[in-house]
Amino acid sequence: MKLLHHIRNIAHNQPHTIAYITPNQEITYGELWDQSERVAAFIKTQTLEKQLPILLYGHMDVSLVVSFLGSVKAGHPYIPVDISIPAERINHIITSAKPGLIINTTNQLLPCNDCNVRTIAFEQILVDLPATGPVDQSNWVKGNDNFYIIYTSGSTGTPKGVQISVNNLQSFLNWMVEDFPINGQLIFLNQAPYSFDLSVMDLYPALMTGGTLFAVTKEMIEKPKFLFEELRRSNAHVWTSTPSFAQMCLMDPSFNEDLLPELSVFLFCGEVLPPGICQQLMTRFPRAKCFNTYGPTEATVAVTSIEISNEIMKDCPTLPIGKPKQDTQILLLDENGNLVSNGEKGEIIIVGPGVSKGYLGQPELTDKAFFTYKGEQAYRTGDAGFMDSRGHLFYQGRIDFQIKLHGYRMELEEIEYQLSQSPFVQSALVIPIDSGEKIEYLLAAIIPAKHTFEKEYQLTSAIKKDLSRMIPAYMIPRKFTYFNELPMTANGKMDRKRIKELVLL
Known part of the structure; x- marks a missing residue:
């Protein structure tokens, strides 16, 4: 596989180049390759059935990336499971995937109710195999073999294991390094946890081109002061995130070119990219290019892209998601x-x-x-x-994101888009409130833009007036609630479930 060959060549020719940085760890390409050989050698001692997946538990740490490479070198796909994933979902994944081995890269117990799968701590592997020769390349995953399996929910809420093969991943990587200005030992910010496939957009393009990953951890996101200190330290060139994460950062006026003077590329995926976010980024980072991309997990991260220019902003009230890769x-x-x-x-x-x-x-x-x-x-x-x-x-x-309210069929995302056009709205979600049998009304959860209204009802009245010019009365939410910020999931997307819980408390 080209990816593994590229990483091996960098490890041999530039062993002291830093591959990955966290707030308290870093690892060179030489160390990354050597440690992943030891993990691969350990997995080979387990005599597992061919292509049986390895479940890897952790959060943005060096040992997790080492374990990714060790698994595929040993001929096994990996399943990344972040520490933020609830125990019930982890148990479902284990029952569904039937992994041959679990590697725990944390210092905490895996929350598993009835786990009959052998579990080993990452550190124990390095103790058991302090040194080893290279695992024969013939063992590496190849062709239509699975490289990784990511569990995603979809509309039913039941996790489904999406199988991504070596060929799938290589198709994506070829496109990334050929069509985007990211090739040349750059520093990539790594915001998305590895259980979310957006993380693949920075992880493997960085490693394939001799770049450096700079991890944005859960702890950093929870402490904005710490986050901005680390962003400054990163000196990053490439920013990959959901629009929601960028919007959270934009709420701080210090998020600008002075903080990240080398930033040259924004890559967005995972959510609709609002024009307002692009406009702010263009103002604060005038030398950086901004790309909107689209794709489901089932098609390997992303399949379309477009650079958002001033011309596109002027011509398109809703931003396009671009053209498909070649x-x-x-x-x-x-x-x-x-x-x-x-x-x-x-x-x-x-x-x-x-x-x-x-x-x-x-x-x-x-x-x-x-x-x-x-x-x-x-x-x-x-x-x-x-x-x-x-x-x-x-x-x-979404085709399945349509709802029926009082006999009318409507799309929530259309209402959200029209809300975002109001000058009084910075960000908005529309939540259907049901009685258990049917949807009773719509609720708008809003981060307001700056305004001069003294009372919330005056603000609501102004937003409803704006909406009435754009959509029928039956599509206008009945209730409005206001937040300083909207909660996000661990993947950096707006957390609709949590917002609904907060509203109905």
Whole structure:
């Protein structure tokens, strides 16, 4: 595999180059390669069934990245499980994936109710194998072998193990290093936990190009002063995150070019990118390029991209998600499976070598979502979109994110978009409130922009007036609640479930 060969070459030719930095650890390429050889050698002693996954438990630490490489060198895909994941979900993953081994990279117990899988501490592996020769390259994962398996929820809330092969990952990496200005031993900020596939957008492009990963940990995000001290220390060139994480940072006026003078690239994925965030970034980081990307976990991180220019900002009230990468095709199909014309809305279908083979151990779900199109693997995203005359794809929300309220069918994301157009709204989510049997009303959770209203009801009245010019009265939320900041999930996305809990307390 090209990725492993590239890392090995860097480790041999530039062994003292720093590969990964956390607040209290760092590791060179030479150390990374050597330690991952020892992990691989240990895994080989376990005589596991071919391609049986290894579950890796931890959070943004050096040993986790070492274990990723050790697993695939030994011929086994890994399943990354972050410490922020609840015990119930971890147990579900273990039951579903049936891993052959669990490596715990933390100093805390794995929250596992009935774990019959052998579990070993990472440090114990290094004690047991203080030195070892290289694992034969013939053992490395290759071709259609799984490289990693990431569990994602989808609309049902039940975790599904998305299998990403060596070929899937290589297709993504080829695109990243060829089409984005990130090639050249740069420093990459690593914000997303490894159980979220956005992390792959910085982890492997950095390691493949001899760059350095600078980890943004859970502790840093919880302590903004600490976060900004570490951001300054990072001297990062490449920023990869959800728009929500960038928006959180933008709330501090010191988040600008003085803090990160070398920053040259923003890469966004995982959520809709609001134009307001891009406008602020362009003002505060005038020399940096801003890219919007799109893609589900099932198609290996991202498959479309576009650089957001002033021209795009001027022409597009809603930002496009760009054009597909060279080896990938985007189809837009109507309800009957027919191709739609430019400008018409359809379901986004992704076709190409980045598309997963399916969900681990779940053939029925795989058959519903995946199929073959003209000899290539294809995936039904469940996302709606349209293509404009320039070939730019626009995301229009989830097909399954429609709700029915008082007989009217509507899309929550359309209401959120119109809310974001009000000058009194900085950020907004719309939450359906139900009685258990049906949706009773809509609630808008809002971070307000600066305003001169003395009372909340005056602010609400002004926002509703703005909405009434854009959407029918039946789509306007009944209740409005205001926050200084909206809670985020561990993956850096807005936490709808938590917001609903806070509102209904």
